[in-house]
Amino acid sequence: SAQQTPGDQLPRYVRVNTLKTSVEDAVDYLKRDGFSYLGQALKLDNLTLKNKDFVMDLHLPELLVFSPKTEFHDHFLYKAGHIILQDKASCLPAYLLDPPPGSHVIDACAAPGNKTSHLAAIMKNRGRLFAFDLDGKRLATMSTLLLRAGVTCHQLANQDFLKVDTNGPQYKDVEYILLDPSCSGSGMVCLRDDSAAHPEEEKARLASLASFQLKCLNHSLRFPRLKRLVYSTCSIHSQENEEVIAACLQQNPNFRN
């Protein structure tokens, strides 16, 4: 029999892509499609949903919340790029970076691009969004996703972010950076954690990830006009989170925080 995992009980989050539609129109469409809208959630309990009920998130108005495992992969709104299947945690980085329309932004480790498309929506497709990824295959997937989402302000580069010239003339107005580097993924409830099986290997892997993350963060701070940066991972290890930030601030005492 199928085993229950914590992920099975988590609500299904859906981000409305405001480049293609409005929250109001998406809600109307879903109501006509048999879902029942209960309004904005006021407390966490309101996120425990049954059947076809859905609510608006407590914090992010573009985020709709459905009962666990509600399936949208074949849904019109998904296929047309009007909704993006994106967990709340993954919506927070772009929401917090909040680059204004017209600004110049870097998404340093961007593929498959859900955060990139969220950034473009916040920027209303105005300004410049430089997105890098080392992995060509993931970048190809990303290209399709951005096309479906109607993103036009981006420039994709199959490039090692650590080798991007921070003094390049095209980056002289970059004020916002989103840094979401490769991590252990230990915070993803859908992944089974079997790290306890090989403690030594796991230790070495974490150390190497943390060193890469710190290099990316230090590199980001070298962009001359950087004003705001959001660093995110899907890890629950402080070694990949707080400790990376602390080491970076120690190595860059002149960066205002």
Ligand code: SAM
């Ligand atoms: N931000 C993405 C999103 O929300 O869809 C997820 C990014 S994923 C956590 C990390 C990405 O970093 C991977 O796609 C990986 O290929 C890429 N990556 C790893 N090393 C890199 C490097 N040196 N330069 C640029 N990208 C890199």
